[in-house]
Amino acid sequence: MAQHAAKIPTWEALFTLSSAQLRESGVEPARARRYLLWWRERFRNGLVGIGGDLTEVEKGVAELRIVEVPSNRASDQVATLSKDPGTRKVVVNTKLTVAAMPDPANPVDNTKEIGIVPPPKIDAASAKAVKGIKIVRGNTIGGTGVEYIKGHPGVARLRVQDGLWEQRRGHKVDGGERRQAEVRAKRRAQERKDSR
Numbered sequence: 001m002a003q004h005a006a007k008i009p010t011w012e013a014l015f016t017l018s019s020a021q022l023r024e025s026g027v028e029p030a031r032a033r034r035y036l037l038w039w040r041e042r043f044r045n046g047l048v049g050i051g052g053d054l055t056e057v058e059k060g061v062a063e064l065r066i067v068e069v070p071s072n073r074a075s076d077q078v079a080t081l082s083k084d085p086g087t088r089k090v091v092v093n094t095k096l097t098v099a100a101m102p103d104p105a106n107p108v109d110n111t112k113e114i115g116i117v118p119p120p121k122i123d124a125a126s127a128k129a130v131k132g133i134k135i136v137r138g139n140t141i142g143g144t145g146v147e148y149i150k151g152h153p154g155v156a157r158l159r160v161q162d163g164l165w166e167q168r169r170g171h172k173v174d175g176g177e178r179r180q181a182e183v184r185a186k187r188r189a190q191e192r193k194d195s196r
Helices: 002-007 011-016 019-024 030-044 176-195
Strands: 061-070 087-094 134-136 140-142 146-148 155-159
Touching (some): 087 134
Antiparallel strands (some): 061 087, 146 155
8 A cells, every 4th residue: 555655635535535536546456546545443332453552662573572471260270381370371562671683784883682571470460461462382482473583492572573463354266265176177178189
């Protein structure tokens, strides 16, 4: 949608223009207008993409960390290899603590890192889990756009980048759902003919 940014003059216009007005301003094809209007409604309803609920963001980068919080759920009362009894692990957004944010213009100066000590258990009220991010294999943060920090298990970054919130459209396989059997039958017939 970045190619259509110049066609929408203000934020107010973005939230008030109709589909016909968007067409007049040059937002083509209709698929792009529908996508824009769909995201506008999602935003109005509070349904934002991954990282939309982050509070600690500096220069388009947010740090994510796995922490343990107290839990009363029955499944969390048993200790496991990766967590204590009566706790559960969640991914929270914290202030940036790793200083190694490489600067493309001057990569040599930013190579020092601040050591990270795993945080203590925090109370459940202050731990707001990040939506769209999950814990994989016990101590790894997973999700779209997550960047791992070498040497710091349980810590990752989420950086603003093009396509992070994009909802990709599916693609048709063998003519789509309706024609799939017909297209595959024709292909098999052609392969039999060619093999003779």
